[in-house]
Amino acid sequence: MDAETGEITLPSSQDSNRAATNADALVISTDLDHPANRISELCRLFYTLGWVTGTGGGVSIRYGPHIYLAPSGVQKERMQPLDMFVMDYATRQYLRRPPVLKPSACTPLFLAAFTRRNAGCCIHTHSQWAVLVTLICGAGLQNPQKKGVFEIKEIEQIKGISRGGSGSDEIAEGGRKLGNLGFHDTMRIPIIDNTAHEEDLRETLEKAIEEWPETCAVLVKRHGVYVWGKDVAQAKTQAESLDYLFQLAVEMHKLGLKWVHE
Numbered sequence: 001m002d003a004e005t006g007e008i009t010l011p012s013s014q015d016s017n018r019a020a021t022n023a024d025a026l027v028i029s030t031d032l033d034h035p036a037n038r039i040s041e042l043c044r045l046f047y048t049l050g051w052v053t054g055t056g057g058g059v060s061i062r063y064g065p066h067i068y069l070a071p072s073g074v075q076k077e078r079m080q081p082l083d084m085f086v087m088d089y090a091t092r093q094y095l096r097r098p099p100v101l102k103p104s105a106c107t108p109l110f111l112a113a114f115t116r117r118n119a120g121c122c123i124h125t126h127s128q129w130a131v132l133v134t135l136i137c138g139a140g141l142q143n144p145q146k147k148g149v150f151e152i153k154e155i156e157q158i159k160g161i162s163r164g165g166s167g168s169d170e171i172a173e174g175g176r177k178l179g180n181l182g183f184h185d186t187m188r189i190p191i192i193d194n195t196a197h198e199e200d201l202r203e204t205l206e207k208a209i210e211e212w213p214e215t216c217a218v219l220v221k222r223h224g225v226y227v228w229g230k231d232v233a234q235a236k237t238q239a240e241s242l243d244y245l246f247q248l249a250v251e252m253h254k255l256g257l258k259w260v261h262e
């Protein structure tokens with residue numbers, strides 16, 4: 001750890017003399033879609049979008065019986081596959097723990113999306129658009145009646161959001177295929193209060209997931225957003241669509257336009 005900045009370095013990617021272990025096989029693959037490669041790649045991309053700046057934010061992938069997690073408090077855009085933690089989903093035991101590092105503090109939140117929504121990937125961003133939306137909605141500046149939710153409709157990009165909170169292949173009660181939201185549908189994302197420590201968000205995030213069965217995301221006041229999907233592609237495209245809608249909403253608010261319909 002750097003004594004001045006408190007920043008944790010990434011020993012595995014920098015220590016070329018470190019002896020390989022059997023568990024390293026869980027994170028070494030030439031397949032670019034392997035979760036250890038994909039998390040590193042996504043975090044580099046998300047850094048350019050301002051989503052994982054200053055070590056905040058992250059992403060986790062469920063891959064067969066395993067969960068892939070990034071280390072905590074590191075420069076997310078510099079991570080390498082060898083920096084990844086691997087957890088056995090059934091037992092919650094770590095099958096691979098890189099030396100010195102700690103697993104992401106978001107781990108209980110990612111697990112909430114995997115267990116309660118059968119998600120295959122969960123993305124956490126510290127996007128400023130997400131934070132601003134929580135400030136505007138939290139103060140009831142668009143509609144004082146709707147303080148605990150970000151609600152928007154009749155914007156084309158809403159069609160990028162799944163109706164059933166995770167996979168668009170899901171079937172609702174009565175056999176209706178859920179699919180994505182339509183132009184005239186209202187998208188609602190719940191907003192929960194932040195806590196001093198990321199892991200303490202678990203209870204309220206789980207409650208929001210239960211209370212809002214149609215949502216694919218939860219906003220955290222003055223903090224960011226958690227977004228999930230049935231797989232990496234859906235989680236990523238939903239995170240992109242949401243960030244677009246958050247930015248649009250903030251710009252509409254600045255122009256004095258209403259995005260909340262009465």
Ligand SMILES: CSCCC(=O)C(=O)COP(=O)(O)O
Nearest residue numbers: 055056057058072073104105
């Ligand atoms: C400046 S980041 C504070 C912690 C946080 O909100 C976050 O998302 C990052 O957590 P991690 O443990 O994955 O680094």
Ligand SMILES: [Zn+2]
Nearest residue numbers: 056057198224
């Ligand atoms: Zn965070």
